[in-house]
Amino acid sequence: MLSLLALTLLSTTPCPRGALLEGGQHTRLAMKEGPIHLWCRGATVPGGVVLYVHGYEDDVDSAFADHRLAAQFAKSGLEALFIAVAAPSGPGERVAFDDLDALLEVVGLRLGASLRGPVLVVGHSGGHLTIRRWLRSTRVTEIVLLDGFYGDAAPWARWLAKSPGARLCLVGRETWHKAEAWRVALAPRVKEQVKHERANCSHMDIVRKGDWLPRVINEC
Numbered sequence: 001m002l003s004l005l006a007l008t009l010l011s012t013t014p015c016p017r018g019a020l021l022e023g024g025q026h027t028r029l030a031m032k033e034g035p036i037h038l039w040c041r042g043a044t045v046p047g048g049v050v051l052y053v054h055g056y057e058d059d060v061d062s063a064f065a066d067h068r069l070a071a072q073f074a075k076s077g078l079e080a081l082f083i084a085v086a087a088p089s090g091p092g093e094r095v096a097f098d099d100l101d102a103l104l105e106v107v108g109l110r111l112g113a114s115l116r117g118p119v120l121v122v123g124h125s126g127g128h129l130t131i132r133r134w135l136r137s138t139r140v141t142e143i144v145l146l147d148g149f150y151g152d153a154a155p156w157a158r159w160l161a162k163s164p165g166a167r168l169c170l171v172g173r174e175t176w177h178k179a180e181a182w183r184v185a186l187a188p189r190v191k192e193q194v195k196h197e198r199a200n201c202s203h204m205d206i207v208r209k210g211d212w213l214p215r216v217i218n219e220c
Contacts, residue, residue: 021039021070022039022068022070022071022073022074023041023074024039024040024041024070024073024074025038025039025040025041026038026039026070027039028061029107029110031086031106033086033096033097034060034085034086034087034096034097035059035060035061035086036060036083036084036085036086036107037060037061037064037069037083037084038081038082038083038107039069039070039073039081039082039084040079040080040081040082041074041079048078048080048081048117048118048119048120049080049081049083049104049115049117049119049120050073050078050080050081050082050083050119050120050121050122050217051082051083051084051085051100051119051120051121051122052069052082052083052084052085052122052123052127052213053084053085053087053121053122053123053124053127053130053131054067054084054087054123054124054127054207055087055123055124055125055126055127055148055207056088056089056090056091056125056126057089057090058089059086059089060084060085060086060087063084063124063207064084066208067207067208068210069082069084069213070082071210072210072213072214073213073214073217075210075214076213076214076215076217076218077214077218078217078218080120081115083103083107085097085103085130087123087126087127087129087130088126088129088130089126090126095129095130095133096130097130098130098133099133099137100119100133100134100136100137100139100140101137101139104119104139117139118139118140118141118142119139119140119141119142120142120143120144120217121134121140121142121143121144122143122144122146122213122216122217123143123144123145123146123148124146124147124148124206124207125146125147125148125150125203126148126150127145127146127148128145128148128149128150128151129151131143131145131148132151132155135155135159140159140166141163141165141166141167142166142167142168142169143166143167143168143169144168144169144170144171144216144217144220145168145169145170145171145175146171146206146207146212146213146216147171147172147173147174147175147199147203147206148175149170149172149175149178149179149182150175153178153182156168156182157182157186157190160186160190160193160194161187161190164189164193166193167193167194167195167220168193168194168195169194169195169196169197169216169220170183170194170195170196170197171196171197171198171199171206171212171216171220172196172197172198172199173198173199173201173202173203173206174203176198176199179196180196183196195220197220199212
């Protein structure tokens with residue numbers, strides 16, 4: 001289970017002032033690298049930081065609206081600052097935000113506060129391309145891949161091996177067989193850091209139906 005204690009408390013960090021949406025404050029930031037959506041409830045952020053990266057066939061604006069991400073964030077019940085970032089919408093597109101520490105620094109400056117400590121990272125499908133870049137940051141301690149176990153598996157194994165406290169939660173549909181074969185072959189200690197669940201819906205419904213995202217934020 002994802003530990004809320006692993007999320008650094010940010011009781012003095014103000015929620016972004018924006019439109020009221022799903023019981024929280026929503027703001028869209030236009031950055032040179034691409035848009036960022038911020039969402040949290042209340043006047044301050046009493047929890048931690050959760051980053052969400054969309055997959056192919058979407059951009060961050062369409063994912064935020066069409067997948068009702070604010071409603072899913074709210075349904076999780078987690079008191080946190082949720083940050084959804086622009087990412088590749090198809091093969092060959094560049095990763096927009098390849099430096100997680102720099103991204104959090106910029107967002108913190110916009111909020112007038114420091115976003116400290118570990119973060120929870122969630123990515124769907126092609127969102128794995130961005131998250132792979134973020135493995136360089138020591139702040140990444142928990143990752144959820146929603147049917148996103150594509151490409152070279154070696155970086156995930158290296159990240160887990162060098163970070164004994166890290167956790168990787170996999171939800172598989174199209175990626176189930178590849179990810180499960182990889183997990184089974186891991187060294188015993190590393191295998192304990194990985195949780196793998198088979199999705200009960202289609203690749204896109206994992207993020208559209210509104211069940212899996214709130215669940216994995218709290219339970220993986």
